Amino acid sequence: MISLAGKSIYPSFIDLHTTYGIPKQERSRGGSPFGGAEQIEPTTKGAYNANDAIKSHYHASTEFNVDAKSAGTFREAGFGTVATFREDGLARGTAALVTLGENTANEEVIIPRVAAEYSFNRGSTTQSYPRSMMGYASLLRQTFLDAAWFGSLKEKPFTDQALEAWIEQQSLPQIFDAGSWINVLRADKMGDEFGVQYILKGGGNEYQRIQEIRATGAALIIPLNFPEAYDVENPLDAERVSYDDMLHWELAPANLATLSNQGITLAITTDGLKTPKDMMSNLKKAISAGMSKEEALRALTLTPARLMHAEHLVGSLKPGMLANFIITNGDIFAEKSVIYENWVQGLPYRLKEMSESNHSGKYALVVGGMTYELNIEGEPGSNKAKIKLDDTTSVDVNAKWEKDLVNYTFKPAKGTDQIRLSGWKTPNGWQGTGQIVDGSWVNWTATRTGDIDVNEAKKEDEKQAEKANLGQVIYPFVAYGTPTMSKAKKY
Amino acid sequence: MLENGKIVRIGKNLPVSAEEIIDGTGKHLTAGIIDEHTHIAGGGNDVLANSSMVRISDQLNSEDINIYRGLVGGVTAAQVLHGSANPIGGQSAIIKLRWGAAPDQLKINGADEFIKFALGENVKRSGNDASIRFPQSRMGVEQIYVDAFTNAREYEKTWKKYNSLSAAEKGKADKPRKDLVHETMLEILNKKRFITCHSYVQSEINMLMKVAEDFGFNINTFTHILEGYKVADKMREHGAAASSFSDWWNYKWEVRYAIPYNAAILHREGVLTAINSDDANMGRRLNQEAAKSIKYGGLSEEEALKLVTLNPAKMLHLDDRMGSIKTGKDADVVLWTDHPLSVYAKAEKTIVDGIVYFDIDDDQQRRLDLQKDRARLIQKMIGDKKAGRPTQPAASRQQMLIHCESVLGEENHEMH
Numbered sequence: 001m002i003s004l005a006g007k008s009i010y011p012s013f014i015d016l017h018t019t020y021g022i023p024k025q026e027r028s029r030g031g032s033p034f035g036g037a038e039q040i041e042p043t044t045k046g047a048y049n050a051n052d053a054i055k056s057h058y059h060a061s062t063e064f065n066v067d068a069k070s071a072g073t074f075r076e077a078g079f080g081t082v083a084t085f086r087e088d089g090l091a092r093g094t095a096a097l098v099t100l101g102e103n104t105a106n107e108e109v110i111i112p113r114v115a116a117e118y119s120f121n122r123g124s125t126t127q128s129y130p131r132s133m134m135g136y137a138s139l140l141r142q143t144f145l146d147a148a149w150f151g152s153l154k155e156k157p158f159t160d161q162a163l164e165a166w167i168e169q170q171s172l173p174q175i176f177d178a179g180s181w182i183n184v185l186r187a188d189k190m191g192d193e194f195g196v197q198y199i200l201k202g203g204g205n206e207y208q209r210i211q212e213i214r215a216t217g218a219a220l221i222i223p224l225n226f227p228e229a230y231d232v233e234n235p236l237d238a239e240r241v242s243y244d245d246m247l248h249w250e251l252a253p254a255n256l257a258t259l260s261n262q263g264i265t266l267a268i269t270t271d272g273l274k275t276p277k278d279m280m281s282n283l284k285k286a287i288s289a290g291m292s293k294e295e296a297l298r299a300l301t302l303t304p305a306r307l308m309h310a311e312h313l314v315g316s317l318k319p320g321m322l323a324n325f326i327i328t329n330g331d332i333f334a335e336k337s338v339i340y341e342n343w344v345q346g347l348p349y350r351l352k353e354m355s356e357s358n359h360s361g362k363y364a365l366v367v368g369g370m371t372y373e374l375n376i377e378g379e380p381g382s383n384k385a386k387i388k389l390d391d392t393t394s395v396d397v398n399a400k401w402e403k404d405l406v407n408y409t410f411k412p413a414k415g416t417d418q419i420r421l422s423g424w425k426t427p428n429g430w431q432g433t434g435q436i437v438d439g440s441w442v443n444w445t446a447t448r449t450g451d452i453d454v455n456e457a458k459k460e461d462e463k464q465a466e467k468a469n470l471g472q473v474i475y476p477f478v479a480y481g482t483p484t485m486s487k488a489k490k491y
Numbered sequence: 492m493l494e495n496g497k498i499v500r501i502g503k504n505l506p507v508s509a510e511e512i513i514d515g516t517g518k519h520l521t522a523g524i525i526d527e528h529t530h531i532a533g534g535g536n537d538v539l540a541n542s543s544m545v546r547i548s549d550q551l552n553s554e555d556i557n558i559y560r561g562l563v564g565g566v567t568a569a570q571v572l573h574g575s576a577n578p579i580g581g582q583s584a585i586i587k588l589r590w591g592a593a594p595d596q597l598k599i600n601g602a603d604e605f606i607k608f609a610l611g612e613n614v615k616r617s618g619n620d621a622s623i624r625f626p627q628s629r630m631g632v633e634q635i636y637v638d639a640f641t642n643a644r645e646y647e648k649t650w651k652k653y654n655s656l657s658a659a660e661k662g663k664a665d666k667p668r669k670d671l672v673h674e675t676m677l678e679i680l681n682k683k684r685f686i687t688c689h690s691y692v693q694s695e696i697n698m699l700m701k702v703a704e705d706f707g708f709n710i711n712t713f714t715h716i717l718e719g720y721k722v723a724d725k726m727r728e729h730g731a732a733a734s735s736f737s738d739w740w741n742y743k744w745e746v747r748y749a750i751p752y753n754a755a756i757l758h759r760e761g762v763l764t765a766i767n768s769d770d771a772n773m774g775r776r777l778n779q780e781a782a783k784s785i786k787y788g789g790l791s792e793e794e795a796l797k798l799v800t801l802n803p804a805k806m807l808h809l810d811d812r813m814g815s816i817k818t819g820k821d822a823d824v825v826l827w828t829d830h831p832l833s834v835y836a837k838a839e840k841t842i843v844d845g846i847v848y849f850d851i852d853d854d855q856q857r858r859l860d861l862q863k864d865r866a867r868l869i870q871k872m873i874g875d876k877k878a879g880r881p882t883q884p885a886a887s888r889q890q891m892l893i894h895c896e897s898v899l900g901e902e903n904h905e906m907h
Contacts, residue, residue, distance in 0.1 A: 133550035
């Protein structure tokens with residue numbers, strides 16, 4: 001039995017757009033088909049499609065391997081389950097739904113073919129066609145038609161295992177990696193032509209055409225890839241950055257809020273982040289930009305589970321489901337949230353010591369008749385202690401906490417020798433004995449007097465001011481666009 | 492008088508019931524300029540010798556600054572074309588320059604469908620010694636067309652045969668494969684899609700007209716058509732229009748015989764003639780390009796203006812809706828500060844569908860607003876850096892300007 005008093009449990013998170021455990025795909029070295037010999041025919045060995053960008057016969061579950069290191073970074077960010085696929089081709093085959101434990105692939109793969117994946121990125125093929133967005137659209141469109149035709153034939157005049165796989169996969173959830181609002185609209189339109197409602201992976205800029213995005217009616221998988229600020233101190237350097245890039249930098253964190261305010265079904269992905277560990281800090285930015293915490297949690301748990309038809313396995317905490325959950329210090333989206341443990345299929349992965357006590361606070365430290373102001377700051381497990389000498393100066397305290405025992409060493413003034421204290425926990429601090437600078441033994445006490453001052457109120461003000469001062473979305477989203485379109489008048 | 496996106500009345504001292512009166516005293520009003528041949532807002536090129544299945548409308552880009560720049564030059568409509576690396580290029584998109592509208596709202600509803608063809612060096616991949624793609628000669632180019640149309644007719648027969656089967660017979664038979672290449676070629680044969688063909692050299696122009704005549708249709712437009720003056724009579728007989736450059740020449744070997752009198756000669760021979768841009772920058776001053784035909788060839792001012800208004804409208808089969816100022820036509824008009832064929836003329840207001848998309852005063856205001864908002868964002872970014880947050884180097888993201896000679900090595904690098 002583990003006591004979790006004061007702690008919170010959440011279902012662990014689900015990321016629908018990863019390549020976790022899948023061998024890295026070489027990018028095409030084909031270069032320009034206009035600069036070298038064109039490659040008209042496919043090179044894939046075996047009886048597959050006439051175009052190498054159609055790779056529906058690929059199944060992530062056939063190549064997936066547990067990658068302990070990568071799983072660890074996902075778990076650290078709170079994830080327990082991911083959909084993983086190979087990022088290669090316009091039709092990419094199927095994704096597998098896997099949990100992020102370190103057992104064998106047999107145990108971690110929970111749905112081997114969970115969704116069919118598509119994109120507007122031809123990937124590793126060296127075949128010359130297609131090379132443009134319209135080429136990608138045309139090839140996909142022709143493949144839709146070919147699949148319908150091939151499937152209807154009583155006698156197949158030839159074998160095409162890619163086409164057969166495409167046909168088989170139509171019953172799965174269909175995920176389209178669009179990557180930007182404009183491609184989201186393009187992919188959705190293509191789906192409409194053939195009666196497919198894609199789940200669309202966006203690019204983080206969907207707020208730039210929110211009405212059209214909403215009109216797709218699609219569920220979206222949205223990244224948190226907020227751009228970093230440009231280094232624009234040099235005015236000539238700054239000229240190199242376009243206005244829309246600057247404005248996107250400012251507005252990107254509000255993308256999720258804009259989407260969720262429209263009632264769009266959302267799942268969140270770590271795709272585009274340097275590491276999944278950056279997810280939470282960016283998601284908190286999205287929350288302070290207006291996304292509700294409830295919606296954020298749903299987009300990480302229940303919604304992705306439902307989109308993958310896996311809500312009976314993961315995404316919430318109910319009897320009979322996989323024991324995939326995280327233990328936190330409280331509200332997972334609070335500013336100082338901590339994930340202590342991430343359990344995957346009933347096995348605990350410990351991230352931070354739960355029993356770690358938080359010593360943070362202000363203490364009155366009395367050592368042999370002298371009183372010092374001891375301030376302990378920071379997070380449990382990484383608390384830092386300082387002695388405040390006056391309003392502007394303080395000295396670091398070398399502090400060691402070990403369960404109920406404590407060690408403090410510090411210089412009471414600049415240039416003096418150390419005071420060394422040893423003690424034990426009391427209901428309201430510590431007490432003990434130690435040696436002062438001249439070597440004499442003294443008793444000491446530290447009594448908690450209050451919390452460390454944080455300028456929370458001020459921060460809140462700043463946040464409000466920042467919000468009020470945001471730029472406006474313009475149409476089109478480039479310089480000389482306008483927030484509102486002019487209308488026809490009677491002239 | 493403009494109302495609901497249409498020109499409703501023309502005259503002096505019309506009864507005042509307008510929401511706004513634009514004072515045009517001392518200024519010139521013309522129909523909006525129509526660019527028969529551009530690659531802004533989503534042009535591009537795919538690879539196959541017959542790329543008739545690809546559609547520019549699949550990659551229209553509403554966020555291209557060149558739409559706005561076009562408006563600045565008085566352009567209100569344009570045909571966005573596929574590149575010229577293929578004897579049979581992709582399906583074009585005819586758009587209005589509705590700055591700010593979503594991609595799908597750029598296309599002109601109900602406009603006829605067109606397709607780009609190309610002749611000459613580009614389609615043989617002459618610039619690429621390593622190329623192995625058929626065709627490698629001008630004879631091969633002809634063969635591509637003959638093959639494509641012949642196959643399309645065969646394809647049509649196969650479908651007709653299948654469609655003539657009774658329901659019971661259909662149940663037993665296998666359906667033919669639907670092929671988007673053949674479908675498109677068939678649209679051309681059945682006069683549901685029209686060709687605008689990149690062309691320079693007279694022999695090939697004659698060749699393509701002959702191929703078309705053999706298959707029972709006409710080439711709608713020869714675009715560029717720099718040797719058009721040599722075959723103007725034949726083009727008139729065939730019924731082909733000409734959409735040319737004013738005075739571009741000698742930018743490659745096959746255009747060494749281009750002359751600036753081309754447009755005037757074609758026009759005088761009775762060929763429907765237009766001046767196009769092909770290029771985002773030239774697209775901003777088509778009025779001046781048209782004016783050159785007054786200098787070279789002595790066209791009247793009215794004839795010259797029509798080269799970029801009514802004539803391209805006719806070529807695109809849109810002259811019932813645009814191309815001139817006429818009651819009932821679309822309210823696509825430009826108010827110029829000076830005579831529109833003068834180099835001093837600036838568009839003061841460019842109106843599309845009765846909406847002012849460009850206004851020269853508003854433009855000045857936008858520049859100030861932009862400068863201010865950039866300054867605000869720069870300060871905010873510097874604040875971020877000072878607060879110790881990570882930054883990225885200030886890098887430019889140059890947009891590639893596409894024209895007919897452009898063949899994109901990689902995927903189109905899109906901004907969004």
